[in-house]
Amino acid sequence: MATPLIQISGLEKAFTANESWLSQWRFRHGKFKRHKDSVHALNGVNLTINQGETLCVVGETGCGKSTLARAIMGLTTPSAGEIHYLDQRIDQLNNRQRMFFRRRMQMVFQNPYASLNPRMTVYQTLSEPISFHNPQLSQSQVDEQIDELLESVGISASSSDRYPHEFSGGQRQRISLARALSVEPDFIVADEPLSALDVSVQAQVLNLMMDKQEERNLSYLFITHDLAVVEHFATRVAVMYLGKICELAPTGTLFSAPKHPYTRALLSAIPRLDSNTAQPIRLIGEVPTPTEKPIGCVFQARCPYANQRCYETSPTMTLQSDGSSVACHAIEEGRL
Amino acid sequence: MKYTKKDLLHPTSGSRWGHIWSGVVGDKLAMLALIIFIFYCLVALLAPLVAPFDIVDPAFMDLMNAEIAPSWISGDHRFLLGTDAQGRDLLSVILYGTRLSLTIGICAVLIQATLGICIGLMAGYLGGRIDNFLMRCADIQLSFSNMMVAIVFLAIFQSLFGMARYQQLAMVILILVIGLTEWPLFARTIRASVLAEKQKEYVDAARVMGISPKRIMFRHILPNTLSPILVIFTVQIANAIVAEAALSFLGLGMPATEPSLGSLISAGFAYMFAGSWWICVIPSVTLIILILAMNLLGDWLRDHLNPRTYKD
Amino acid sequence: MNLLSVSNLHVNFHTKEQELAALIDVSFTLNRGERIAIVGESGAGKSVLGFSIVNLIGKPGYIDSGSIKLENKEITKMNLRQLQEVRGKRIAMIFQDPMMTLNPVLTIGDQLVETIRSHTKINYKDARNIAIEKLHHVQIASPEKRFDQYPHELSGGMRQRVIIASVLLLNPDIIIADEPTTALDVTIQAEILQLLLTICRDNGVALVLISHDLGVVSKVAERTIVMYAGHVVEEGPTLEIINDPQHPYTQGLLNALPQMTLPGQRLNQIQGSMPSLAERPSGCAFHPRCPYATQKCRQEQPRFIFSGVSSVACFLVEDMLNEFADKDQEAS
Numbered sequence: 001m002a003t004p005l006i007q008i009s010g011l012e013k014a015f016t017a018n019e020s021w022l023s024q025w026r027f028r029h030g031k032f033k034r035h036k037d038s039v040h041a042l043n044g045v046n047l048t049i050n051q052g053e054t055l056c057v058v059g060e061t062g063c064g065k066s067t068l069a070r071a072i073m074g075l076t077t078p079s080a081g082e083i084h085y086l087d088q089r090i091d092q093l094n095n096r097q098r099m100f101f102r103r104r105m106q107m108v109f110q111n112p113y114a115s116l117n118p119r120m121t122v123y124q125t126l127s128e129p130i131s132f133h134n135p136q137l138s139q140s141q142v143d144e145q146i147d148e149l150l151e152s153v154g155i156s157a158s159s160s161d162r163y164p165h166e167f168s169g170g171q172r173q174r175i176s177l178a179r180a181l182s183v184e185p186d187f188i189v190a191d192e193p194l195s196a197l198d199v200s201v202q203a204q205v206l207n208l209m210m211d212k213q214e215e216r217n218l219s220y221l222f223i224t225h226d227l228a229v230v231e232h233f234a235t236r237v238a239v240m241y242l243g244k245i246c247e248l249a250p251t252g253t254l255f256s257a258p259k260h261p262y263t264r265a266l267l268s269a270i271p272r273l274d275s276n277t278a279q280p281i282r283l284i285g286e287v288p289t290p291t292e293k294p295i296g297c298v299f300q301a302r303c304p305y306a307n308q309r310c311y312e313t314s315p316t317m318t319l320q321s322d323g324s325s326v327a328c329h330a331i332e333e334g335r336l
Numbered sequence: 337m338k339y340t341k342k343d344l345l346h347p348t349s350g351s352r353w354g355h356i357w358s359g360v361v362g363d364k365l366a367m368l369a370l371i372i373f374i375f376y377c378l379v380a381l382l383a384p385l386v387a388p389f390d391i392v393d394p395a396f397m398d399l400m401n402a403e404i405a406p407s408w409i410s411g412d413h414r415f416l417l418g419t420d421a422q423g424r425d426l427l428s429v430i431l432y433g434t435r436l437s438l439t440i441g442i443c444a445v446l447i448q449a450t451l452g453i454c455i456g457l458m459a460g461y462l463g464g465r466i467d468n469f470l471m472r473c474a475d476i477q478l479s480f481s482n483m484m485v486a487i488v489f490l491a492i493f494q495s496l497f498g499m500a501r502y503q504q505l506a507m508v509i510l511i512l513v514i515g516l517t518e519w520p521l522f523a524r525t526i527r528a529s530v531l532a533e534k535q536k537e538y539v540d541a542a543r544v545m546g547i548s549p550k551r552i553m554f555r556h557i558l559p560n561t562l563s564p565i566l567v568i569f570t571v572q573i574a575n576a577i578v579a580e581a582a583l584s585f586l587g588l589g590m591p592a593t594e595p596s597l598g599s600l601i602s603a604g605f606a607y608m609f610a611g612s613w614w615i616c617v618i619p620s621v622t623l624i625i626l627i628l629a630m631n632l633l634g635d636w637l638r639d640h641l642n643p644r645t646y647k648d
Numbered sequence: 649m650n651l652l653s654v655s656n657l658h659v660n661f662h663t664k665e666q667e668l669a670a671l672i673d674v675s676f677t678l679n680r681g682e683r684i685a686i687v688g689e690s691g692a693g694k695s696v697l698g699f700s701i702v703n704l705i706g707k708p709g710y711i712d713s714g715s716i717k718l719e720n721k722e723i724t725k726m727n728l729r730q731l732q733e734v735r736g737k738r739i740a741m742i743f744q745d746p747m748m749t750l751n752p753v754l755t756i757g758d759q760l761v762e763t764i765r766s767h768t769k770i771n772y773k774d775a776r777n778i779a780i781e782k783l784h785h786v787q788i789a790s791p792e793k794r795f796d797q798y799p800h801e802l803s804g805g806m807r808q809r810v811i812i813a814s815v816l817l818l819n820p821d822i823i824i825a826d827e828p829t830t831a832l833d834v835t836i837q838a839e840i841l842q843l844l845l846t847i848c849r850d851n852g853v854a855l856v857l858i859s860h861d862l863g864v865v866s867k868v869a870e871r872t873i874v875m876y877a878g879h880v881v882e883e884g885p886t887l888e889i890i891n892d893p894q895h896p897y898t899q900g901l902l903n904a905l906p907q908m909t910l911p912g913q914r915l916n917q918i919q920g921s922m923p924s925l926a927e928r929p930s931g932c933a934f935h936p937r938c939p940y941a942t943q944k945c946r947q948e949q950p951r952f953i954f955s956g957v958s959s960v961a962c963f964l965v966e967d968m969l970n971e972f973a974d975k976d977q978e979a980s
Contacts, residue, residue, distance in 0.1 A: 060833035061804075073544050095546070102546035115537035119559040129545045168921045169690075179541065198689035198860065203904035203917035210914065225833060228863075232906035232915070251911065269838035271863030272907070273890050280838035284791075286803045287833075 002050035005187055005219050006072065011081035013042040013067050013243075017291070027051045040290040041067040042078065043298065044242035046317065049187070054213065054220040056230040057252075058238035058266070062287055065223045068240070069189045072221065073107050074098055085187075103133055106180035110192040112172035117162040122150070122175055123160040129182050145182070152206060153178045170201035174208060181212065189221045194229060206233060227270045231255050242290050242298040248317065249324030259326045261303050261336065297329065305330040359640045366636040372629035380435035382449040387428040388416070403612045410511065420600075420615045421607060427522075429595055430619055434626070436596040439512050442578035445569060447515025448576075452522020457553045459523065460530025471527070472518035482517040482579065489513055490588040503591040510589060514576050525568055529561035567634055574630035581623060597623045649719070651821060651854055652678040652701070657714035659693075659700050661925065662707075670696045670709060675952075678822065682729055685850055685856040685869035685886065687862060689901075691922045692875040694858045698826050701856070702735045720749045737767065740815040744827040749814070750799040756783075756810050757795035763817050782813040786843060795943040796917035805836035812843060816851070824847065824856045829864060843866055862902060866890055874898050877933040884958020894960040896938045932963070940964050 017037040026035050041064040049055045057065045070076045072083060074093070083091040090101050096227060109115035116125055126146045131137060136143070147157035153174040155167075164172055173193060179189055190209070194202045206229065212218060230237055230251070237254045239247040239262065247260040258264045265281040283302045290298075297303070297310040307329070315327040330336040360366045372632040388413030401423035407416050437575060459470040493509060494502045502509070533539065534557070542552050577597075583589040585605075586600030592603055597619050659671035671693050678684055686694045699705045701716060703723050718722040718738060726734065735741075751759055760779035764770060770778075776795070783791035783865060786809040799807055808828060815823055825844065829837040845868055848855045859865050865872055865886060872889045874882040874897065882895040893899045900918040902908065909915055920937045923929060932950050935941040944963050952961045955969055 060835065075540055075543060095548070099546050102544065107544045109537035109541060111537055113662075115541055117538040117542075117556055117560070120556075128542075128547070132545065132547060146465075158826055168923050176541070178543075183545070188888050191867050198922070199862075199901055200689065200904045200918040201921055203906075203915035204919075207905070207917055210912075227834065228906045232909065265835055269834045271834075271838070271841070271861065271867050273863055273866050273902075273905070280835070280842070286805060307965065320542065 002053065004048045005051045005086065005177050006047075006049040006221075007038070007084040008045055008047040008068075008072070009082050009084075011042050011045040011047075011068070011071060011083065012040070012079045013040040013064070013071055013076060014040045014079050014293075030140075031091065035229055035289065039064075040293050041243055042071065042081075043290070043294060045243070045245055047238060047239075047245060047248070049219055049221055050221055050235075051186075052213075052217050053235040054222055056222045056224060056234035056237045057240055058224060058227060058230055058237060060225065060266075062289070063240040064243040065240050066191055067243075069107070069191045069221065069223050073105060073189055074101075082176070091276075103183045104274060105187045105189070106183060106185040108176050108180050108188060108190040108193045112169045113164075113196070115176050115288070116172055116179075117129055117255070118164055121161050121163055122155070122167075124134070125164075125175065126150070126160075126179055126182055126238050129179065133183050149178045149182055151176075152212075153181075154204075168201075169197050171199075173197060173205050177205075178209065179213070181216075184216075186217065187219045187221070191223045192225070193222075194224065194226065209233075227267065228268055239266065239317055242287070242294065244298045244314075245317070246299060246328070247324065247326050249322075249326075253322050253324050257324075258332055259320065259336075260299075260326060261305055261330070262299050297327075303330075305336055309333075344437045356637070356640065360636075363636060363640075365632060366640075369629040369632040369636065372625065373633060376434060376438065376626050376629070379431060380438045383431040383435045387425075387431045389425045389428040391424070391428055391432050403607070403615070405612075406614055406618075417618055418614050420604065421612070426614065426618060429600060430597070430622055433528050433597045433600050434617060434622060436507065436582060436590060436594065437577050437623070437626075439599070440507060440514070440596065441573045443511045444514035444518075444576040444580075445572045447511065448519045448572060449522050449565065449569060451516070451519040453526055453558070454478050454517065456523040456526025457530055457558065460527040461534060461553050461557065463550065467527075470523070471624050477517070478520045480513075480517075483582065485517050486513045486579070486583055487586070487588060490583065496589075503593065506590050506594065510580055510583065514579050518572065518575070521572065522565065522568060526561055529564055530557055532610050533560050567638045567641060570630055570637060571634035574627045574634070577623070578627060579629075650717075651676040651680045651682075651719065653715075653717045654701065655715050655717075656695075657697075657700060657716065658712040659696055659705060659709060659738075661709045662786055666926070669712075669928070670878055670925060671700065673952075674714070674875075674878075674880050676873055676880065676883060678854050678856065679854040681822070681854055682871065683845075683857065683869045684871040684873060685859060685865040686873045687859060687865055688875035689860060689922050691877070691924065693878040694860075694875050695826055697875070698824050698856065698858050699743070701822075701824060702741065702796070703731055704735070704741075711749040730936050736763075736820070737818050739822045739824060740820040742808070742811050742815060742823060742825040742828045744805070744830050745789045745975060746811045749811055750807060752799055755796050755798055756802070760795075760810075760814055760817060763814055767818055773909070778817065779813075782816050783810070785816065786810075786813045786933075787839075788813070791944075803836075804832055805840060808832065808840055809843065812840075812847065816847065819851070820853060822854045822856065824858070826858045827860070828857075830860075837864070844868065849930065862890065862905065877928055878925070879933055879961060880952065881934065881962070882958060882960050888957045894955060894958060895934075895962050896940055896964065896967050897934045900937075932961075 015038060017039055017168045024034050024036055025032050044284060045068060057068060059065045067076065071078045078091055082089055085101055085104065090098065102141045123146060126149060127142055130142050130145055146160060150157045150160060155174055167175065196203060197205060209220070211232070213220065222233065234251045236248065236250050238245050239260065241262050247254065247263045254263065255267065258267050265283050269280040285302050288301060296312050297306065298314050301307040301308065302312045309329050316334065317325040318332060319325050328336070360370055401419050402421055404410050404412050404415050404419045406418040407413055410418065415425050417430070420426055420429065455470050460469040490509065490513065539552060539556060542556050580589055580596060581598030581601065584596050585602040587602065590596040592599060592601045595603065600619040600625070601616055604619065608616045655675045657671055657674040658669065661668040661670050674697060675823065686697060688694045698703060700711060703711065703726065711724050718734060723734065757776065757779060760782070761772060761775040764775040764778055774892060780791045780795055783794060788794055788806065788809050794802070794966065801808065829840050832840060841864060844855065847853065857865065857869055867885050872884065873880055874887045874889065874895065876897050882889060882893065882898050889898060890902065893902055903916040904918060906915060918937050923933065929936055931947045932945045935945040938945065941965065950961045950963045952959055953966055953969065955965055
């Protein structure tokens with residue numbers, strides 16, 4: 001059955017909003033006190049990614065999904081919690097210790113126009129990681145690998161001397177994927193890889209990602225706000241809101257029977273082509289900025305079903321009969 | 337994070353030099369400035385070959401020939417631009433002087449740039465406390481007038497080690513003094529562009545690959561910040577030459593035996609109203625044209641590499 | 649009488665090397681109170697079209713030929729004062745990024761009041777009341793409080809609402825919305841679309857929605873224009889275009905949507921990508937990516953023909969129609 005590849009437990013991340021040391025001092029009640037304003041991007045995320053699956057993380061702007069990706073890749077250090085790769089803890093490694101995991105885990109970025117160095121040719125972009133991680137390879141072996149890689153993502157090997165600006169957005173995203181694949185990882189984090197692409201090109205890149213998954217038995221953590229892509233591509237879906245996961249379910253279950261009030265609102269808001277869908281569920285207000293660590297359920301401020309308990313205690317993820325897990329008091333109590 | 341369409345519209349370019357070259361060809365003023373600059377460089381480089389007299393030759397300085405006016409006034413065809421108070425051929429002295437001024441200017445700016453680039457890269461990329469510390473150092477450095485630092489330093493040096501020692505080392509000391517006082521300008525510019533580049537995903541991609549911070553700074557980020565450096569570089573060379581000239585004029589620069597453009601002007605100034613105006617005016621005009629060309633070139637580069645018109 | 653009619657519009661971009669055609673022979677009409685959508689991928693020229701309607705294309709772009717008529721008045725021949733009268737009062741624009749229109753150093757209220765007072769003689773207090781009423785109209789909670797806030801204090805969705813409110817101040821006949829919800833989250837997007845829809849319906853305002861998202865378009869527009877590489881390739885009722893697309897590009901675009909295939913299956917992709925302005929192929933611009941392309945498609949430009957419900961520029965459809973016509977004649 002499913003073997004867990006990445007396990008994340010109790011992951012928290014707070015960013016300091018007032019970076020400068022001087023501005024952290026406040027005069028209050030006759031005393032100078034040092035006070036850091038912080039934004040809580042992740043508030044205790046528990047998540048397991050299994051081998052060979054595609055786990056999609058969905059959520060709106062500011063829900064912490066990109067921070068989650070960056071924390072897994074070691075681009076930001078989490079404030080609390082643990083990340084395990086198979087059975088090794090990887091969240092507190094220094095650069096040298098992490099090197100082994102750099103080859104196992106890779107990342108594809110959102111903006112195809114910024115994720116490739118404009119001053120490096122495609123050849124340079126790809127040869128750097130290959131020769132960096134395989135110093136024993138000869139020049140001709142590296143060249144051979146690069147040609148193979150480019151062909152495998154549908155870019156002709158003859159164009160390897162060109163600069164990124166000579167390629168279209170879709171082609172650049174293919175090159176980005178080729179770069180990630182160059183070190184032969186078994187886990188790829190993709191942070192909104194399609195959102196900057198046109199519909200017809202999105203399909204090309206998504207197909208390519210699916211092909212590579214089949215070929216190399218890759219696992220994906222796919223971060224997106226596009227629910228149509230999720231429905232098509234994901235094995236399981238995690239819905240995030242304000243730094244917490246509020247629902248985690250197999251894709252089919254989530255789309256046919258969404259449970260958490262937020263998931264329901266989110267799904268109803270997708271503009272679908274068929275005209276007979278119901279009116280979107282309107283949420284009250286806007287997503288708040290999490291400057292204080294939330295007490296109670298993260299969704300309480302906008303939830304139509306919130307009661308006193310939701311304001312006071314934070315719900316925990318509970319497994320439902322159909323295989324999904326939901327963090328909601330209303331569902332626990334059978335009110336919903 | 338969402339990207340608006342504007343971020344995606346300007347594809348970044350790979351060939352900076354090609355872009356600059358095609359721009360220079362299209363702009364007459366820039367072309368003229370570039371030609372003048374190249375002309376000065378050539379003349380400075382080839383001074384020993386071009387100059388009619390050898391300035392190291394003891395016979396070169398002959399008081400019998402002192403203060404001869406330029407050939408079109410005096411009709412003396414030995415000295416095209418006349419001679420100075422020591423009887424040296426002005427053309428030869430100016431050629432060697434230009435060579436010295438340019439060398440001092442370029443070397444000083446190279447020191448500024450190296451220091452500034454390293455400090456700016458570190459401050460911008462590493463951030464946090466290091467950034468704070470380095471930038472406060474830059475602020476302190478900037479709060480002293482460069483001229484003041486140079487004057488104080490040179491005066492102390494002269495009184496400590498004596499004039500003879502100073503005259504031997506004058507050029508090196510001038511380069512160091514001008515080079516070490518103006519690095520914050522480079523550091524600040526680099527830091528600002530590094531901060532912008534650091535946000536871009538290719539830096540994250542390199543980090544995810546496990547590439548070392550040093551390599552990311554110099555191989556990935558630095559090539560993307562070179563355009564503003566190029567602009568400051570040209571303008572700073574002009575500034576360094578002016579600084580050297582000013583120091584020499586004040587008697588703190590190059591000695592009269594090894595004259596730069598500044599010390600020539602300084603030496604000639606005494607004869608300005610005694611009728612021998614050319615000793616002062618001709619080196620001044622030479623200096624002014626050089627500085628003007630450099631500034632024109634810098635201005636044009638700034639406009640041309642402006643990210644609004646050219647996303648670099 | 650059409651409210652707006654664009655006919656044979658050609659827009660070019662002037663570059664050092666060559667003249668690049670951004671719009672080629674674009675024609676469409678808009679009736680009073682009608683909602684149409686212009687759909688296409690980036691580089692199709694849909695935004696250029698939006699800007700051209702109010703003659704707002706900046707250099708190096710210019711209108712080469714063709715006419716844009718607002719009722720009887722020719723927009724391409726107007727001087728700056730007449731144009732300013734049209735922009736804002738008759739035709740208003742909403743952009744993807746609200747900060748393009750909002751001034752970051754003025755409060756929301758000041759900007760709204762200024763807009764009102766620059767067009768009508770009215771004192772501050774009345775203008776303020778109108779502004780607050782409009783803010784209320786676009787469903788902004790506690791408009792009195794928002795009135796004194798600066799744009800950066802509002803969220804993206806809220807700013808877009810303010811823009812819609814400011815557009816409503818002058819009762820325009822047409823609103824051109826260029827990707828108004830692209831930068832917003834799905835839940836906010838749904839609300840803004842709903843708001844736009846109700847406002848257009850209630851006030852009889854015509855809407856030109858420029859979007860790349862067919863899902864969004866299907867929710868709002870009655871009629872859809874599909875653009876590809878500067879050409880209009882298909883035009884017709886939105887439902888018709890979504891359920892029975894004629895042009896191979898429209899078909900490809902719809903089929904590429906993830907919901908068109910079963911989960912886990914490969915998506916139906918269109919090969920290649922849209923050509924840039926400088927590399928537009930000869931003949932039908934879509935032929936290098938078209939699965940049905942013939943020799944004729946490579947050489948000749950297809951005409952725009954009416955095929956019953958919608959209009960299409962494609963030889964495939966044209967040939968099919970001709971065949972039917974021939975058969976009809978034989979039968980009779």
